[in-house]
Each structure stands twice: as C-alpha cells, then as structure tokens.
Amino acid sequence: MKRLNSSTISRVSRSITAIAFLLISFAPAVLADDLSRQLHARFQGKTFFVFDFPESNTAHFNADGTHPYFTHPGSWTTSAIFIKTIHLRRDQAEFKGRRVVHLFNRAEFRFQPQRTDFDFTITIDIDRSAPEANAALLRAAAKVFIASQSALSPLVPDYWRWVFDHMDQNGELENPHHELHLQSGCRGTPTIDNPCVVGNGVIAPRRLSTPDPEYSEFARELRLSGGSQYTFVLDESGQPQKIRIMFPFGAGLDERGIIALKQWRLTPGTFNGKAVPVQMNVSMDWSFY
Numbered sequence: 001m002k003r004l005n006s007s008t009i010s011r012v013s014r015s016i017t018a019i020a021f022l023l024i025s026f027a028p029a030v031l032a033d034d035l036s037r038q039l040h041a042r043f044q045g046k047t048f049f050v051f052d053f054p055e056s057n058t059a060h061f062n063a064d065g066t067h068p069y070f071t072h073p074g075s076w077t078t079s080a081i082f083i084k085t086i087h088l089r090r091d092q093a094e095f096k097g098r099r100v101v102h103l104f105n106r107a108e109f110r111f112q113p114q115r116t117d118f119d120f121t122i123t124i125d126i127d128r129s130a131p132e133a134n135a136a137l138l139r140a141a142a143k144v145f146i147a148s149q150s151a152l153s154p155l156v157p158d159y160w161r162w163v164f165d166h167m168d169q170n171g172e173l174e175n176p177h178h179e180l181h182l183q184s185g186c187r188g189t190p191t192i193d194n195p196c197v198v199g200n201g202v203i204a205p206r207r208l209s210t211p212d213p214e215y216s217e218f219a220r221e222l223r224l225s226g227g228s229q230y231t232f233v234l235d236e237s238g239q240p241q242k243i244r245i246m247f248p249f250g251a252g253l254d255e256r257g258i259i260a261l262k263q264w265r266l267t268p269g270t271f272n273g274k275a276v277p278v279q280m281n282v283s284m285d286w287s288f289y
Contacts, residue, residue: 035134036088039141043083047100047113048145049152050122053079055217055252057099057119063127063136065143075252076152076160077102078218080113081120081145088126093137095122095145101218102149103250109173111149111250116222159258162244176246179231180281190276192241195233196269197279205234205266205278213260213284216252220288227285228254230261236275238266249286257284 050059052067055074062068080100087094099118102111124144130136146152149171153164166174184199198204229247232240240261248254261282269278 035137036086038134038138039086039088039093042138043095043141043145044086045083046147047080047082047115048147049076049149050079050081050120051144051146051155053155055079058121058123061122061124061140061144063125063130063140065124065140075216075255076156077111077248077250077254078216078252081122082115083145091126091128093124093126093141095124095141096120099218101222101251103224104173104248106247109175110167110171111248114222116218118218118221159243159245160254162246163248176229180229180246182279186271186276190271192233192235192277195277195279196271198269201271202276202278203270205238205269205280207264207266208238209263209265211260211263213253213256213286215286215288216256219251219253219286222251223288224249224251224253225286225288226253227283228257229281229283230257231279231281232261234266234269234278234280236268236277238268240264240280241277246281247283253286260284 051061051065052059053073053076055078060068078099078101080102081095081097082100083095083097085096087096097120099116099120100113101116102113104110105112122144124137124140126137127133150164150167150169156164162176162179163173166176168174182197184197185202186196186200188194190196196202226249227247228245228249230243231246232243235241243258243261245254245258268275270276
C-alpha cells in the first residue's frame, strides 16, 4: 500500500475543510429556498382572512402568529387579503397584496368577495433560534391566514353569532324572517332572555337619542350604499342589550351600526304600566352622495 506523505495529507485535509465549509454555507440557502417554495405554493395568488381582523394597511405578528401588542379588531368583512408577493428576510416574512372586502348579496343570501385597490401588508417574525424554524413559520402563517369563512365562527364577536350559526356549508344564510316577526305581547315573566314584543298591551318605546351610524373607511372609498338589519332587547332602563346582526351588509358597515346602537337611549317599553324588556328590530341605511 502506497503511503501518503505529509504534503498530500495536508492538501486532502484542506479540501475536506473547504467542502464542509461550502456545505455549511449552502445549507441555509437550500432551506430558505425550500421555505420560499412552500410559502408561495400555499399562499401566493390566494385570498385569506387575516387573524384578528386588522383595519390598518399593515399588520405585524409574532413568530407564533400572535400580535406583539393588544389590538382592537376591525371587521372580518374588511380584513381579507389577496396575496400577490411573498418576501423572506433573515428575521421576517412579508406578505403583500390587496385588501378584499366581503359584501352580502341579498339575492343569493351569501357574502361575496370584492377585491379592492387598497394595499395590505402582513409581516410575521421568524425565530431563527427556534428548532425547525421553517416549520414554525409555516404554522404561524397558517394561524394568521384563515382560508375558510366558516373557520371564522369562533373568532367573531357575539353580535355576528346568529349569522354564522345560520349559514350552511356553502355560506348561504337562512332567511331571518321568523326571527324578525314574533308574536306580540308578553309570554311568561318578562326578562332579558324572554322579552316582550310590542302589541297586545305592550307599549312601544319612544326614541330619546338615536345617533346615526358612520361610514366605514372602505365603504366610503368604494362609494357603497345599502343597509343592515338588527334585533336587540331594550332593557327596563331604555338601553339596547343583546344586539344581533340579522341582515348584514358587509364592508365594515355592520360594525358601525353596532357602535351607533350601543349609544341609543329610549324610553323603556311598558306592559300594564310597568317597564319591561322589549325585543326590537331596526334597520340602518347608508347612502353615498
């Protein structure tokens, strides 16, 4: 067997070191390329609802898909994004696209998406120190971007509950006619959960202060006109409780109606001269001039 001299051994050692250095240097690039391919395959060119329903044109999320600070969520009907581009940086993934609003089509009893020209940018931190950082980012992105409207059900406020509980798997809403036309009078002992209905001795409340709802930014920019219909229980002090959206409109206007209703003050309904909780229906309309 031929014996290697020290010079040959030194050259071989240097070659092995160089190859190892190239492999170590090349590995992150390979992983980054693989992560980029996965992100583009899952998210690019598709529309998603954004977790926590941000209203601003940018939203930032931690590496686990949560907000780094407390936020006041906007409307789910204005917080979808059509993702056009995805950029990976060392410590952050950036998703850019256009905001998508959802409008309720009363002819078909379902929400329909409408892409807008509003820019929308979502960033998610990447924790490079975490084991399996790529997999962690994919999990965070799956939490931030919600593909299905039905998956929003546990995330929406209570005033949307009736709508989401009465939509079928295809997104078609049940007609709320039977909820809006109840038998008049009082049935049993009147309570917030068992309110009376005007008529048959129940005297209707009178309006004292009923401010109009404002336009949402997106509805104004899109020059939308339309209305929403609500039910609520007016308590014995004349304040609306248990407000529910029954016929929605979308584009963030339904929430503006909720804000206005919470400020309403009326005289209470009465039965036999005594103030009682009363269920009421109200429509709110927005007209763009």
